[in-house]
Amino acid sequence: MAAREIDPRAPEPPYRQIAADLIAEIERGELAPGRPLPSEKELTERYGVARNTARSALAVLRERGLIYTVSGRGSYVAEWREAASEGENAG
Secondary structure, three states: OOOOOOOOOOOOOHHHHHHHHHHHHHHHOOOOOOOEOOOHHHHHHHHOOOHHHHHHHHHHHHHOOOEEEEOOOEEEEOOOOHHHHHHHHOO
16 A cells, blocks of 8 residues: 655645545445544554644545544445445546
8 A cells, every 4th residue: 555645736635635545445346345544643653644634534534424534443445335426427
C-alpha cells in the first residue's frame, strides 16, 4: 500500500487526495471488506498531514458508504455496495 504524495498546492484539498488514494486501494482489493483501515495516526504519518486532515478523508469514505467506524476500535471497509459507486458518479 504505497501512498501517493500529497500536493498541498493542488486544486484538490489534501483530504480529498487522501480519500481518492484510499478509494483506489479499496477498489484494487488492497483494503478488503471487513478489514481495518490505517488509524488516523498512521494516516498522518503516511501522508504527512494533520490529524484533522486524515479524519476528514475518512469522513468522505464514510459518507460514500465505503467504510464504517466503530467507536474505540477504528474504521473498517464496508461490504461493497453498488450504491456506493453510483453515488460517486452522481455529481
